[in-house]
Amino acid sequence: MTIETWEPPIDFSEILELLRVLMPDGKHHIDGDQSRLDSMAETYDEELDTVRVARRDDRIVGFSRFKPNPPDADATVLAYLWDVAVHPEYQRQGIGRALMVDLFTECRRSGYKRIWSRTYEDNGPAIALHRTTGFSIIFTKDDSIVWERTLDAAGETQ
Numbered sequence: 670m671t672i673e674t675w676e677p678p679i680d681f682s683e684i685l686e687l688l689r690v691l692m693p694d695g696k697h698h699i700d701g702d703q704s705r706l707d708s709m710a711e712t713y714d715e716e717l718d719t720v721r722v723a724r725r726d727d728r729i730v731g732f733s734r735f736k737p738n739p740p741d742a743d744a745t746v747l748a749y750l751w752d753v754a755v756h757p758e759y760q761r762q763g764i765g766r767a768l769m770v771d772l773f774t775e776c777r778r779s780g781y782k783r784i785w786s787r788t789y790e791d792n793g794p795a796i797a798l799h800r801t802t803g804f805s806i807i808f809t810k811d812d813s814i815v816w817e818r819t820l821d822a823a824g825e826t827q
């Protein structure tokens with residue numbers, strides 16, 4: 670498997686199967702593929718976002734997306750993980766964990782000190798992934814959990 674930056678221009682319709690698991694119908698006004706693509710278009714900024722894609726068997730099997738927080742920050746201190754998703758046929762094979770470790774490496778390389786991320790409180794797999802890759806809960810709000818991962822200078826062991 671390889672994980673690398675997906676250089677813009679990005680056509681998110683190439684990863685519709687991933688967007689379907691990331692944004693199921695009925696969550697946050699999502700209803701159908703066009704709605705998923707619209708949501709990505711609304712939140713994606715070519716200048717600010719980094720999209721990392723995992724490829725195996727000549728197909729995209731997972732991706733992550735992060736950007737500085739706040740978006741207009743003039744220093745790279747805090748990165749916000751907007752998305753992490755693995756193709757349903759490839760889940761539970763360590764790809765989510767590999768995308769997280771890759772995220773830590775990339776963010777550290779860019780000078781970030783910590784990463785925030787958000788999961789729904791009923792998203793068991795995402796919660797388990799965050800717990801097992803060193804994130805801690807910093808607060809809960811409505812139906813969401815907000816997580817933080819600090820980046821040590823020495824590198825990752827997990």
Ligand SMILES: CC(C)(COP(=O)(O)OP(=O)(O)OC[C@H]1O[C@@H](n2cnc3c(N)ncnc32)[C@H](O)[C@@H]1OP(=O)(O)O)[C@@H](O)C(=O)NCCC(=O)NCCS
Binds near residue numbers: 691755759762767788
């Ligand atoms: C969350 C997600 C990215 C995990 O990807 P994955 O490749 O299956 O995760 P991994 O195989 O690397 O699993 C890492 C650890 O997370 C936990 N985990 C992952 N999926 C789990 C599940 N369905 N049930 C329980 N624990 C799970 C386990 O601790 C696992 O380690 P283990 O397999 O050694 O037990 C994947 O389930 C997904 O794409 N979900 C839909 C999109 C989504 O909800 N993204 C998160 C938005 S914040």
